[in-house]
Amino acid sequence: MSHNVSPGSQPHETGLDRPLYTPIKRRSFFMYAGATAGATALVLAGCKDDDNNDPSRIDVGSGDGGILNYAYALEQLEAAFYAQVRTSAYYTASGTPAAIKQVFDDLALHEAIHRDFLRGALTANSITPLQDLKPDFSSIDFASLNGILTAARTFEDTGVAAYNGAGRYLSNNAFLALAGKIVSVEARHAALIRDMITYNSFVSSDVVNTFSPTLPANATTAYTGAGTPSLTPGNGNPVAGAERSRKPQDVLNSVNNYLASGSKLSASSFS
Amino acid sequence: MxxxxxxxxxxxxxxxxxxxxxxxxxxxxxxxxxxxxxxxxxxxxxxxxxxxxxxGQTVTDPVQKVLTLALQLEYLEFHFYNTALNTSGLIPSSETNGITTIRNDEAGHISALRGVLGTNAPSYLVSDFDYSGGGGSGVGPMASALVPNGAGNANGALFFAAGQAFSDVGQRAYKGGAPTLNTTGTKDILEAALNIHSVEARHNSHFRTVRRAIAANAIGTATAAAVSPYDNAPKSWINLIDNGGPTAPNNSKPASAVYGAGNPAGTYPADSNTSQAGIPLVSGTYSAEAVSEAFDEPLDPGTVQTIALNFTSAAGKLKGLFQQTF
Incomplete structure (x- = not known):
């Protein structure tokens, strides 16, 4: 079940369902049919098996366009989730605090805006947007605040780790800048959702490499980074006080749990 | 020899x-x-x-300059939170764990950035900063932010306001620096910076959550209502320019530049920006407020330094703090 906050953002399909006003002669019809068959064969020849060898998975593609479509997929999923939150038993109950409903209203808008913006950016850059994905939220308890927050935490933390891990694959710095503008908003979401679940858990050790500094004895001695654990950045090593970015395929292996059959994704170009 | x-x-x-x-x-x-x-x-x-x-590639390496500015900003934040934690009666007990975690994260960022910069990494003492916002005078508009129950600082309100401003400068600065780090030979450094950048945003979200709670007299809770125009009781994200950000006891807006445009404004717009990649996003469905909240904006290093110099002491200025040429 797909929920979109902005039905007006969906692609126009006018034209496809119009009758053909000019009758096609029988010989012309076979000419077109033959050409189509040939084109189909060419398309099939151009396909190659991805690493997963799973024809049911949709690959996000390669290059900057692949990363943009990967982000578009994640935003589609988040937007659909919060849209469903806003129709949930919890949200629509009479006693639900207005301040909490306001948070979900904001989150639903932000994610829908991200989704529609990415679709527009893909089109503007002549990259074919990924199809509309069909989510599967059957594992989520939409009747309780805790059920909703737990799922929201998963989506937001995953989103941040995904954007952080995707940045290195972008060659166009305009796209990197756009990803940066979005990821910090996802991080804001994640921190608030976490504080709503357990206060002061906005940067807990399950998402950030916690660090215990060894502080100088007095204010005239400079702090130069001593502490535990001792971490050296580079080569994918964890960074002290920083989040743990995730590779696209790793992220999608998690995200696929929330996508229906036929909408599950792969990112074979970014391993 | x-x-x-x-x-x-x-x-x-x-x-x-x-x-x-x-x-x-x-x-x-x-x-x-x-x-x-x-x-x-x-x-x-x-x-x-x-x-x-x-x-050392001291003056020619743009990557090193971006990382040095980041390190200086981390010192600015680290010493501020560390001083607050060592000031009895400043931070409400419900917030001590959170501020300790933030201080430790900043120490981790210092450790990481120094690890990358190596022997060229500068270090700074708390005396290199002027947390009053007076640029070395010691009597700027935020002078009571580290004074328990000082002017405007009941429950640490002014301290959390400053923390919000500092971490927003941080997230905007990392965002502005990221493209410079995106070279073939520095992808690991880029990824490390991105992983720090999102932590700054998480810190900022928390500062805003705390400020909302203080305004609602509900400190220690996460779901107090945000109140328009969001300068005193902000959302956990930036709404337009948050009405110029927190108000100081002298009624000035010392953090207004934190939410304003950088230079050039086309690349570094104010946080109220509603158009991305040339695509206008306000519609019948999406208000300017919602669109501005959905994106954080980068800030150029020159503007970041101008803001940060207000929080630099004479001693810090002598060390060249926040005075690189970009």
Whole structure:
């Protein structure tokens, strides 16, 4: 079940369902049919098996366009989730605090805006947007605040780790800048959702490499980074006080749990 | 120590050595002038400065400049939170764990950035900063932010306001610096910076959550209502320009530049920006408020330094703090 906050953002399909006003002669019809068959064969020849060898998975593609479509997929999923939150038993109950409903209203808008913006950016850059994905939220308890927050935490933390891990694959710095503008908003979401679940858990050790500094004895001695654990950045090593970015395929292996059959994704170009 | 033999040996091992310490091959002339005025004890320091010039890429490496600015901002935040934690009665007990975690994260960022910068990494003391926002006068508009129950600082309200401003400068600065780090040879550094950048945003979200709670007299809770125009009881994200950000006890808006446009404004727009990649996003469905909240904006290093210099003491300025040329 797909929920979109902005039905007006969906692609126009006018034209496809119009009758053909000019009758096609029988010989012309076979000419077109033959050409189509040939084109189909060419398309099939151009396909190659991805690493997963799973024809049911949709690959996000390669290059900057692949990363943009990967982000578009994640935003589609988040937007659909919060849209469903806003129709949930919890949200629509009479006693639900207005301040909490306001948070979900904001989150639903932000994610829908991200989704529609990415679709527009893909089109503007002549990259074919990924199809509309069909989510599967059957594992989520939409009747309780805790059920909703737990799922929201998963989506937001995953989103941040995904954007952080995707940045290195972008060659166009305009796209990197756009990803940066979005990821910090996802991080804001994640921190608030976490504080709503357990206060002061906005940067807990399950998402950030916690660090215990060894502080100088007095204010005239400079702090130069001593502490535990001792971490050296580079080569994918964890960074002290920083989040743990995730590779696209790793992220999608998690995200696929929330996508229906036929909408599950792969990112074979970014391993 | 035979200085001239050492340089001669270095030149044999590395024929370009002299070119790199002085492109016009006037190193010996330069050294000769210096030598007349220095004592033997100063020679190691001169040597060290030569080696930095030769191998540190001190002035030519844009990656190093971006990381150095990031390190300076981390010191600004680290000393602020560390001072607050050591000031009895400033931070409400419900917030001590959160601020301790934030301080430790900043220490981790310092550790990581110093690890990348190596011997070129500067270090700064708390005395290098002026947390009053007075640029060294010590009597700026935020002077009571570290004073328990000082003006405007009941429950640490002004302290959390400053924390919000500092972490927003941080997230905007990292965002502005990221494209410079996106080179083939620095992808790991880019990824590390991105992983720090999102932590700054998480910190900022928390500061905003705390400020909302203080305004609602519900400190220690996460779901107090945000109140328009969001300067005193902000959302956990930036709404337009948050009405210029927190208000100081003297009714000024010392953080207004934090939410304003950088230079050039086309690349570094104010946080109220509603158009991305040339695509206008306000519609019948999406208000300007919602669109502005959905994106954080980058800030250029020059504007970041201008803001941060308000929080730099005379001692810090003598060390070149926040005075790189970009």
């Amino acid at each position: 035979n200085l001239f033999k050492l340089i001669s040996d270095l030149e044999q091992a590395d024929p370009e050595f002299l070119d790199r310490i002085n492109p016009r091959r006037q190193a010996f002339k330069y050294l000769g002038h210096a030598g007349k005025k220095v004592t033997a004890a100063a020679v190691p320091a001169i040597l060290a400065s030569f080696f930095n010039r030769a191998y």
